[in-house]
Structure formats: C-alpha cells, structure tokens
Amino acid sequence: MNKKHNFSAGPCILPQEVFEKSAQAVLDFNGIGLSILEISHRSKDFVPVMDEARAIVKRLLNLNDDYEVLYLGGGASLQFLMVPFNLMKQENGKAAYLDTGTWASNAIKEAKRLGTVHVVGSSKAENYSFIPKDYKVGSEYDYFHCTSNNTIYGTQMKTFPDVDTLMVCDMSSDIFSRQLDFSKFDVIYAGAQKNMGPAGVTMVVVKKEILGKTGRDIPSYLDYSLHIAKESMFNTPPVFPVYASLLTLQHLENNGGIAEAEKRNEAKAKLLYDEIDSNPMFETFCKKEDRSLMNVPFKITDESKKEEFDNAWKAAGINGLNGHRSLGGYRASLYNALPIESVQVLVDVMKSIK
Numbered sequence: 001m002n003k004k005h006n007f008s009a010g011p012c013i014l015p016q017e018v019f020e021k022s023a024q025a026v027l028d029f030n031g032i033g034l035s036i037l038e039i040s041h042r043s044k045d046f047v048p049v050m051d052e053a054r055a056i057v058k059r060l061l062n063l064n065d066d067y068e069v070l071y072l073g074g075g076a077s078l079q080f081l082m083v084p085f086n087l088m089k090q091e092n093g094k095a096a097y098l099d100t101g102t103w104a105s106n107a108i109k110e111a112k113r114l115g116t117v118h119v120v121g122s123s124k125a126e127n128y129s130f131i132p133k134d135y136k137v138g139s140e141y142d143y144f145h146c147t148s149n150n151t152i153y154g155t156q157m158k159t160f161p162d163v164d165t166l167m168v169c170d171m172s173s174d175i176f177s178r179q180l181d182f183s184k185f186d187v188i189y190a191g192a193q194k195n196m197g198p199a200g201v202t203m204v205v206v207k208k209e210i211l212g213k214t215g216r217d218i219p220s221y222l223d224y225s226l227h228i229a230k231e232s233m234f235n236t237p238p239v240f241p242v243y244a245s246l247l248t249l250q251h252l253e254n255n256g257g258i259a260e261a262e263k264r265n266e267a268k269a270k271l272l273y274d275e276i277d278s279n280p281m282f283e284t285f286c287k288k289e290d291r292s293l294m295n296v297p298f299k300i301t302d303e304s305k306k307e308e309f310d311n312a313w314k315a316a317g318i319n320g321l322n323g324h325r326s327l328g329g330y331r332a333s334l335y336n337a338l339p340i341e342s343v344q345v346l347v348d349v350m351k352s353i354k
Ligand SMILES: *Cc1c(COP(=O)(O)O)cnc(C)c1O
Pocket: 010, 074, 075, 076, 077, 078, 103, 147, 149, 150, 151, 170, 171, 172, 173, 191, 192, 194, 202
C-alpha cells in the first residue's frame, strides 16, 4: 500500500499499528476464533477491553479515583446537551461559556435549552481569530465551559482560567496531545475521531462528587451517574471504536505517553509555522500567541498560484489539506499519529511554489 500523508481534520490518521491490530481483531479477536464484531459486549473477552480503556485514560491524564471515565455514543455533540443536563440547576440554572468557535457556539446553543447562558468572552466579531482572555467566572455560575482547541479556526487555549465554579472542557481535538493539569477540570469530553480513535465513540471524564446536585430529572441515557453505575455498559457500547481507541492509547503509553507526544507535536507545528511565517506565499488566519499545535488553517496569498499548489501537494501524496468550508483556504491537522516526515513533505511543496 502507498500510504498517503494524511492531514485530515477528523476522522483522521491513527498509528499504523492500530489499523493492523484492529483489522486482525475483526478477523479473529485474540485468537478466540471469533471476530470482535460478533461477540457480546458482556463477554469475558470484551469486558477487560472496556475496563482497560477506562483505566488507561486515568493513567495517561494522571487522574485519581475521584474521576470516572465513560465511553458514550452521540459524539461530542451529545455532550453539548449532557453537560447542562447533569450540571445546570433546574431552578435558575446559569452557566458561563467561552465562545471561541463553531463548536463552542454549538455547545452554547444546546445549553440555552436548559437555562441561562452567559457568554463571558467571545472572539466571534473577529472571526474567531484569537482566544479571549480578560474575563472572570464567579461562583454565581453552575459551571464554566470552554473548548481547548478550535479545530476549525486553528486557535488553542494555552492556559486555563482559575474559576470559582466547575470547569468543563471540550478537548475533542487536542486530548492526549499536550501535558496539562487535568485535575483542574471537573468534566472533560472528546469525540474519539480527532486524536484517540475512530468515529463512533466519545470519551467523557467526570469527577464523581459533582453529580446529582441539579434537582433535575435526567433522561436515562443522558445521566452520567447511570453510566458510571453501569461501568459504561448501560446499553451496548460502541464495541469496535472502544477497542480501536484502547489500541491507540496503548500505542501512546508505549511511546513515552503525553510528554513525548507533546515534544513531537511541538516540533511538527514549529516546522510548519516557521515555513508559513517565512514564505510570503502563505499566511495564517489567527493571532500568533493563540495558534493551535493541532490544526493549522492557512491561505495562499497569491490566488493565481492556487492551482499549481493544489496540483503539487496532491502529486506529493498529501490528503485532507482543503480548509473547512467556513474559513476556506487550507488546513493541516497535525494530530499525534501524523509523522514529522509528512509535515516535511508539505513544507517542501510549499517551498517549491514561487
Ligand atoms: C469535531 C468536534 C466536535 C464535534 O464532534 P462530534 O463527535 O462530531 O459530535 C466538537 N468539538 C470539537 C472541538 C470538535 O473538534
């Protein structure tokens, strides 16, 4: 197979070893004479997969037993609704949101169904080209919600505020990519398909003690407490995506964990941003200090060279470089599994456009 240099924003590249082991498990899971696709989620072969997939997240994020890890359906988009259902008070519920992009504003839209939402900071008027920083979040709010990395606009929170309430973060597009004090957060969620596995499952990390305090009647599937009580097997979990996510996280753990991934990600991002900054043919959309290490949207300054550039990167075996429809231009996603060699191929193509 002639593997492409895959810069896709999601679903996206995963380690080659994960593709191979997943393919093997579809044919014969652990040598049991059955495919992983045809066994019960409650079988003695699958239960350890779910247990380990939950445990490895806590090891990698350095979280203690105050936290529980869930694997749920519905994408990160369902978390936009599950978060307010579980954390916003029934009476006079009020939450603070940071509006840093399309996903953040989608989260705001869902939360408004259940209570009052105060947008404490927004960069919408400037096309989400920076991360707002001058805001305070007091104890009058049930929780604060932010998005660590803005997949579409290419900005990333480098620091997180100290807030006087619960801290919730959508980390869909940079989970496991950099070291953070994850114990600062009460809820972390991430659609797997950006940096930890295939589409079809969403990881949710919840601090147990924050639950059960809203006075709400929560529909069963939306209730974190129920999923925790059932050890993430309230209903049939997305068996195969959970297994492939486990393989991805084992690959990460065996390759130096988040600390080493962060170094590789910084080197990849530096290589690309240095080229964009020094090559007059290209420019980014956002403020330098807020640039994402994961998603790099950029544009070509001389539109007459667009066709030449498009032909050149396609000929070089690059995939997934077209920008999101709301921003245009290009977007290079540099997720954990993308090798630096692929970034070098892109940079060489950029240098060749004169
Ligand atoms: C992709 C993405 C989502 C949406 O994820 P789904 O799993 O498709 O619902 C939400 N937030 C961020 C930051 C994303 O990158």
